[in-house]
Amino acid sequence: QQQVKQSPQSLIVQKGGIPIINCAYENTAFDYFPWYQQFPGKGPALLIAIRPDVSEKKEGRFTISFNKSAKQFSLHIMDSQPGDSATYFCAAHQTGANNLFFGTGTRLTVIP
Amino acid sequence: DSGVTQTPKHLITATGQRVTLRCSPRSGDLSVYWYQQSLDQGLQFLIQYYNGEERAKGNILERFSAQQFPDLHSELNLSSLELGDSALYFCASSSSADLYGYTFGSGTRLTVV
Numbered sequence: 001q002q003q004v005k006q007s008p009q010s011l012i013v014q015k016g017g018i019p020i021i022n023c024a025y026e027n028t029a030f031d032y033f034p035w036y037q038q039f040p041g042k043g044p045a046l047l048i049a050i051r052p053d054v055s056e057k058k059e060g061r062f063t064i065s066f067n068k069s070a071k072q073f074s075l076h077i078m079d080s081q082p083g084d085s086a087t088y089f090c091a092a093h094q095t096g097a098n099n100l101f102f103g104t105g106t107r108l109t110v111i112p
Numbered sequence: 113d114s115g116v117t118q119t120p121k122h123l124i125t126a127t128g129q130r131v132t133l134r135c136s137p138r139s140g141d142l143s144v145y146w147y148q149q150s151l152d153q154g155l156q157f158l159i160q161y162y163n164g165e166e167r168a169k170g171n172i173l174e175r176f177s178a179q180q181f182p183d184l185h186s187e188l189n190l191s192s193l194e195l196g197d198s199a200l201y202f203c204a205s206s207s208s209a210d211l212y213g214y215t216f217g218s219g220t221r222l223t224v225v
Contacts, residue, residue, distance in 0.1 A: 032212045043114060043202050043216030044155070089155060093212050098168035099145060100214060104154035 003027060004092050006103025013080055014111050021075045021106045023090035028071070030092040034100070035064065035075050038087045047088070048075075080110045115139065116217035118203050124223045130191040133220045135203030137184055141215070142208055143167070144186040146178055149200040149219070161186055193224045 005024045013019045023033075032051055036044035050057045050064045050073065057064045061078040077084055090103040115138035125131055137144050146158040148171075157170035161180035172178075175193075180186040190197060200221050204214040 034212070034214075036216075041218065043116070043204070043218050045114065045216065046213060049212070098143075098160045098162075099157040099170060100212075101157070102147075102155040 002104065003101035004090055004103040006090050006106060008106060009104070010107040010109070012109045012111060015081060017080050017110070019077050019080055019084075019108055019110075021088055021090070021108070022072065023074065023103050024070075024072045025092050026071060027092070027094060029094045029096070030101075031095045032093040033064070033066065033073050034091050034093075035062075036089040036091060036102075038089065038105075044089055077108075080108075082110045082112050084108060085110050114215050114217060116203060116205050116215050118201075118217035118220050120220060121218065122221045122223075124225060125193060127193055127195060127224055129193050129224075130189065131193065131222065133188040133190070133201050133203075133222075135186045135188070135205075135217060137186070137203075137205030138207075138215050140207055141205035142184065143206045144180055144184070145204045145206070145214065146172075146186070146188050147202045147204065147216075149202060150198075155202070158188070190222070195224050198222055198224045 034049035035047045037047045038044040048059045048062045063076040066073045087105045091100040117136040119134045142163045145160045147155045158172040160168040178188045200219045202219045204216045
C-alpha cells in the first residue's frame with residue numbers, strides 16, 4: 001500500500017516553464033514532508049521540506065504548497081532550467097516512526 | 113559527495129547466491145537506513161539501525177538481513193537471490209540533531225542473472 005501517492009509519473013516542460021508535482025496522503029500522523037531530487041546514477045538529495053503548520057515554503061526557485069485539510073502538497077519549480085531535469089520524490093515522515101515513506105517519483109525533463 | 117559511502121557500486125550475481133552491501137554513514141550520524149529502489153515501486157524502506165541497534169523494519173524479506181557495527185558502518189546481506197531482487201539499494205544516514213534530514217549514498221546496483 002502506497003502511503004504517499006505522487007503524480008504525474010513523468011513531466012516535460014519547456015525551459016522557463018513551471019512544472020508542478022503533486023502528492024497526497026491519508027495518514028494524519030505525518031509531521032514532515034520533504035522533497036528529494038535524484039539525478040541519474042546518484043542517490044536522492046534533500047531539496048526542500050515543510051511541516052504541516054505552514055502552507056507554503058520557498059527556497060530559491062523551489063516552492064512547496066501544503067494543504068493540510070486536503071492532505072495534499074505540491075512542488076513548484078519556477079523558471080525551470082534544463083539542469084532541473086531529474087526525478088523528484090515527495091516523502092512523508094510519521095511521528096514516532098523511524099523511516100520516510102516515499103512517493104513513486106516524477107521524472108522531469110526540461111527542454112532547452 | 114554526500115558523505116555516505118556505499119560499496120560496491122555495481123554487483124552482478126547469479127540466482128541463489130548471497131551478497132553483502134556495505135554502507136559507511138556520514139561522520140557523526142548514528143542512524144542508518146536501507147532502501148530498495150525498483151522501477152515500478154519507487155523507494156521502499158527496508159530497515160533502520162541506530163547506534164548498532166535495529167530500530168525499525170519495513171518491507172524487508174526474510175532472506176535479507178542487516179547489521180550495524182560498532183564503527184557505525186552497516187551491511188545489508190541478501191541471500192538466496194532471485195531475479196526480482198535486482199534493484200538499486202540505497203543507504204541513508206541521519207544525525208540525532210536532525211533525524212529527518214536523510215543523506216543518501218549513491219547506491220549499489222544489484223543485478224541478479
